[in-house]
Every structure is written in C-alpha cells, then in structure tokens.
Amino acid sequence: MQGIPALSVDRGTGLALGARQCDSPNRDARPPGATVDLIVVHGISLPPGRYDGDEVEAFFGNRLDAGRHPFYATIEGLRVSAHFYVRRDGRLVQFVPVHERAWHAGLSRYGGRDACNDFSVGIELEGCDDEPYDDRQYPVLAGLIQALRRAYPTLGSTPPVGHSDIAPGRKTDPGPHFDWPRLNAALVRSPAVPAPR
Numbered sequence: 001m002q003g004i005p006a007l008s009v010d011r012g013t014g015l016a017l018g019a020r021q022c023d024s025p026n027r028d029a030r031p032p033g034a035t036v037d038l039i040v041v042h043g044i045s046l047p048p049g050r051y052d053g054d055e056v057e058a059f060f061g062n063r064l065d066a067g068r069h070p071f072y073a074t075i076e077g078l079r080v081s082a083h084f085y086v087r088r089d090g091r092l093v094q095f096v097p098v099h100e101r102a103w104h105a106g107l108s109r110y111g112g113r114d115a116c117n118d119f120s121v122g123i124e125l126e127g128c129d130d131e132p133y134d135d136r137q138y139p140v141l142a143g144l145i146q147a148l149r150r151a152y153p154t155l156g157s158t159p160p161v162g163h164s165d166i167a168p169g170r171k172t173d174p175g176p177h178f179d180w181p182r183l184n185a186a187l188v189r190s191p192a193v194p195a196p197r
Helices: 055-060 137-151 182-188
Strands: 008-010 015-017 027-029 038-045 084-086 092-096 099-100 120-126
Touching: 008 137, 015 092, 038 137, 084 137, 092 120, 120 137, 137 182
Parallel strands: 038 120, 084 120
Antiparallel strands: 008 015, 027 099, 084 092
C-alpha cells in the first residue's frame, strides 16, 4: 500500500485541511456532553455500482434529481449525510464538521449505546458491496483516521467499524470486499500521535 498522506483536522473548526468542502444541510448539534469515540465506515455509489459522477454529493445536499435514474425514486426525500467521502481516486470531500452530528448511521447501536450518530464520525467510501474498493482509497482513509485521532484522541479508543456492525440485518456496507486487515495494518504501522495539549 502506498504511503499514508499527512492529513490534518482542525479541532476548532472540525474541518479536514486538504478536503474539498461541500456543506450538507443534513446535520445538527450533537447532544450536550457527547463523547465522539467511534468511526463508522460506509460504502455508497449512486446509482448503485456506478462511480465518478456527482450524484452522492447531490444526494447529501438534497439536490438529487429523482428522474435521472429509477433507483433514485427509492431514496427520494431521504435526508442523509456523512462527515467525509473518499472518492475512488482518493479525493477527499467533507460534508459536515466533525463536532457536528451527520446523519449517516440511522437506526443503530454499538457498545450498548443507541443512536450512533450522536457519538460517531461517518466516512463514506465510493463503492459497493459487489466490488473491491480502489487501492487509492485505503491510504486516504487511513490518513484521515490518523488525523481524526490526533485531533480527537477519544476516536482512538475503539477500532473503526462498518455500517453493518452498528445496524446488522439492516445494512451490509462497506461489504465483503472491504479489506479490514489492510486498513488495520496501516493504522498499526503508523499509529496516531496524541494531540498536543
């Protein structure tokens, strides 16, 4: 795997330096006192199995034209987002600042806690359950996780999980082709440096 990029996240703004900012209205405040300590990895492509368009960004911005593809009628009216989106070519997009709640998890439970949106960061990968993810996505994902852990050390307390782990039976992403050992090995090789105090 190629080297992990040196990304950084500004704790004050919750923004990743180097990410293209594409604000989503589908967000709100986290509950008072919420500790952000979970990273959730998702997979998405619109329409399913097609890449390189702008439909995911349109979807998270409530601008998706339901008439452009039959599948879009099934998701019309949904209001969802994620904090980050890693494109097939490794480009990084941010929709929601980390300190705000993105609407990515839906009905979910992890570690005995419900409503994972309250305490998690959602990272979408451009992909689907039926195909491997692109090699260029893994170093960006690993670099982003490291940057998040440096800015928010509580995110290092739990390994990243998939949407399928927090919503079993309802969600399957990032799917069987996502290479968890590859991601975990990259994170072990380059452990996050604690945030300066």
